[in-house]
Amino acid sequence: MSVKAKKSPTKTKVRKEREVPEVKLIPVYVMGKRYEVPEGLTLMKAMEYAGYRFIRGCGCRGGTCGACGTVYRKPGDYKLQVALACQKTVEPDMYITQIPFFPANRAQYEFAELTSAPEEVFKLYPELFRCVACNACTKACPQGIQVMDAISALKQGNIAEASRLSFECIQCGLCTSRCFGELAQYHMFQLARRIYGARIVPRAEHLADMVKAVNEGKYDNILNELKRVKKDELTKLYQEREEEPVTAGEDWRPKDKTYL
């Protein structure tokens, strides 16, 4: 091997460049068992590095699907921490357990029959009133949602506020896992957002007008024209199109108002 290497020094050089830099391994505990994993990995990748294979508890790997809710604790810290396993990077000596799903009753309802009355939520989720305002739910939210405030809003009959506050909920269920009063916060919020979207937020009337105009063929000519042009012409048209400036206000109008 050494002889070969001498004969082709360039090859050796290439090899050296490719050499993987030494990775620092740090200890983490997955469900109580110690593993050494490379620094800088996400909790999810660290678990995979340690040999776990996910058939559940893993979804988008981008922090939006809510499938990989995880709790962890660090030595000497009395507080339980929460994270999405695909987002949080490992820290030395952390104890990790995934809670990808937490059992919670989701009320059955015929949505078409629901109104925007606060009592709809009270009837479907009467455990709402078991909340003692301990705030454990808020502390458990990896999305930083003010969960308890949203629950308070529901109690106050303010479905719109609950919907607004819980907008970034990814339904991971960690709030529910920590709840002293056995509330299913994430299901309640989903109901609130559904009611808000369908019954409270004003309908976009102009949308119906626009759909009608499209159906009546208002844009058929311009579309057919576009279909006919050659690729070069199309590229030119595209490049020269009038764009709405990023900073445009609501009163911005294009120069060509034919189709407004």
Add this chain to the structure above:
Amino acid sequence: MNLAYYPGCTLKTKAKNLEEPAIASMEVLAFKMEEITRWNCCGAVHSLADDDLIHQVAPVRNLIRAREQKKNELVTLCSFCFNTLKRANLLMKANAEKRNTINSFMDDEIDYSGEVNVVHLLEVLRDEIGWEALAQKVKLPLRDLKVAPYYGCMLLRPREVAIDNVEDPGILRKLVEALGATPVDFPESTRCCGSYQIISDPGVISAYAWNILSSALSHGAEALVLSCPLCDYDLGQGQKELVKKRAEFKGMPIFYFTQLLALALGLDPQVCHFELNYGDPESLLREKNLLS
């Protein structure tokens, strides 16, 4: 002048007829009721178990919100909210051991030791405005309306939180007088309405209601005035049964004190939301030429 105001959940749902006339009336009296933000349930009822501190967390958190928002005083309208908040406040003031336990449990909040003064709107009317000054603001005196003040429990018990003399309260009588109506004292004015027993044993509620209403009736009252949504609910539900069971009983209108206040101050009766009251209180008011 601004008043830091804690509404409570019921005032946002079932008891809008308590809240809306209050806010409108206080504005006429040059007080702006400014709702504190991020408030939660008051705790609904004061927990009597000595070691049950978790149920003090909800009221204390509200007091912390008031403190965070630089308020030294918190005004309530609902008797139950008043009672739970004030009792939790007393506990935080007086009991160092429990205070520390609660504060360390609520490690996400600032420490609290009872700095906020919890008051009921009736106290503001009495102490900040005064009955004479209030009487001068009355545009539509509630003449000939015979109203029995009903206190229930939460404004007066226990003694440490009472807004008035526990045995012989007069604050609602004074209010009724200032508004030009005729107060009707009756012995059951501080008797319990049955409270949350309506949930576990609804049958007893009509018996409680009969004790209270028949006594008020026999003393010549035409209506009851109160400040508690639970009393209002129990006496309303109880009446539904009584009207069915007792042919001689035609029902008795129940008003929130804020409704009578708004009416007497000459506000648009719509703000009173009489449609949310039990029965038909408007007929009585029309009879007295207080409503058109």
